[in-house]
Amino acid sequence: MEFILLWGFYILTFYAFLPGIVSRLFGFRVFKKGRSDHELALTFDDGPDPVYTPMLLDLLNKYNAKATFFVLGVYAEKHPELLQRMHDEGHVIGIHNYVHKTNWLMRPRTVKRQIRKTSDIIEHTTGKRPVYYRPPWGIVNLFDFSNLGHLQIILWSGMFNDWRKKVGVERLYNRMMHKCRGGEVLLLHDCGLTLGADREAPANMLIALEQFLQRAEERELKCVRIDELIKSSDRYRALHPTWLKRSVIRIWLAYEQGFHLLFGMKTTNVSDPVFHFRVRPYYGESLLLDDGVELKRDDQVLELHFDNKRLFEIGRHARSEMQIAIQMIRATEKALPELAEYLAERPELCSNVKALYGVSMIHRGPEQFGFTVRDLPPGLFSWLSRKYLRLLMSVIHPHGKRRLRQNKEQLVPKLTAMSLETLFARYGKHTDYAFDSNSSDCLLINPSNRVGKTPNIL
Structure with a gap:
């Protein structure tokens, strides 16, 4: 029994824990923060949601902001009209698996199947195959680094617990303002249906986000798509x-x-x-x-x-x-x-x-x-x-x-x-x-x- 437990610990460590630590601490094979003086990236996970995603798109249009949506295939399949609107309004659509399940609990073949299924849904709706992927909870396994083909893994530099309603608008806004600067990749959620989230939490997020967009505009910060931030960061690193x-x-x-x-x-x-x-x-x-x-x-x-x-x-x-x-x-x-x-x-x-x-x-x-x-x-x-x-x-x-x-x-x-x-x-x-x-x-x-x-x- 001890032998089995020991091998299980080793497998879990090398398959799950170490890749997660390496990607989070050192940014190995992932993009989690850019280098830019005047641009930051807004990213939204877990949608699309028929109630909150249209409200979010209206808000982004109001402030001429672009964003990146990491969608779950199960919801994207139900609401293709929201995918099409995201695409038509100039936002980037990425993959967040078909269902919100951690990659630690799935075999590499299962992860790949979830990604392919979601990718097919996005391409069928928008005509464009996605190139960005965010694993649920940002958790990668050992094979994600080499098993994702053309996909670029995107993590984040700012996360604010906005999926919890009790955080409230004021605290959420204050937390977001700590990351109101160039190069940041902000993680927010336009759907509250996943495990551990509150259904009404996106309502608080939308109020706090509008205040954030107002302040970003005052500071001459531009909210851009993740691909634009990556390009800006490449130019910045090339010059510096x-x-x-x-x-x-x-x-x-x-x-x-x-x-x-x-x-x-x-x-x-x-x-x-x-x-x-x-x-x-x-x-x-x-x-x-x-x-x-x-x-x-x-x-x-x-x-x-x-x-x-x-x-x-x-x-x-x-x-x-x-x-x-x-x-x-x-x-x-x-x-x-x-x-x-x-x-x-x-x-x-x-x-x-x-x-x-x-x-x-x-x-x-x-x-x-x-x-x-x-x-x-x-x-x-x-x-x-x-x-x-x-x-x-x-x-x-x-x-x-x-x-x-x-x-x-x-x-x-x-x-x-x-x-x-x-x-x-x-x-x-x-x-x-x-x-x-x-x-x-x-x-x-x-x-x-x-x-x-x-x-x-x-």
């Missing part, structure tokens, strides 16, 4: 990294400089580099590029490395992933003509080079520049590339860890290559040259006439 993050970045960039020196990496623009490169043999399998050039083993390639300091600065100051992409596109548009001119002026450097070559997880869109994009053949090199580039992104990219969690299936390193023929044809503007397809030699024809000439490919 912790000392540990700054130290790690400095070490990594110093390592990169050492790598460039050790392997003789070059760049076309020392003061404002985009690419660093070196000439080396190609060791992969034969590769047919989109322009018909075949890259064979031991052919000479110009290996490209994106400047990681530039990548960090782009991500640090960009306000969205789209801005990062746009700035990288602009940097590449500037760098490729510089590279074509650099090589055309140095025929001794590119005399045996057949193609540009690189491996990157940033591979959506290079085709528009003339690159061929292919999957890396499975093997040790592919595995090492994936591990290295994921580590690099988590360190250098300001939003790297979040991107790795949310876009894991998309962030796979791929091979990108462009023949020198295509490089000179598309980006060479200041020299005439010929390309010997038999020897793969780049031959400079007329170095003195460098203005307004269109290169010819033979």
